[in-house]
Amino acid sequence: MKISDFLRWSPRALAVVIVLFTSVFALDVFDGSAGLPETILAFVLHVIPQFLIIIALLIAWRRPRAGGIAFLLLAILSLGFFSKPLVSWAHPLLTLPMLLIGLLFLLEGRFSTRSGKVVRQDD
Secondary structure (H helix, E strand, O other): OOHHHHHHHHHHHHHHHHHHHHHHHHHHHOOOOOOHHHHHHHHHHHOHHHHHHHHHHHHHHHOHHHHHHHHHHHHHHHHHOOOOOOOOOHHHHHHHHHHHHHHHHHHHHHHEOOOOOEOOOOO
């Protein structure tokens, strides 16, 4: 596998995996203890992070640098939603993959040309 293929497809694949993985946690609202309106509202609130990740992925698909910044901002934003100290399992589960995805998109944006090919730049 070429480095250009790796930089092009790995952040996209990781973002899709993160969306699918975190979507599973939104399904816990369907336990049957609440009424339909409350369940729908809870589900919508639980999938907001997935929508934000999808929006960042759509941005990054055409503009990797902007998408990389969006993923880094999402990683920082995800830290703000947790009130527990950094020992919580949710911090690395949500933050580290988004940091990695953001960095990979920034690398792709740094080393790619307008045609989408990754080139080596010696500074």
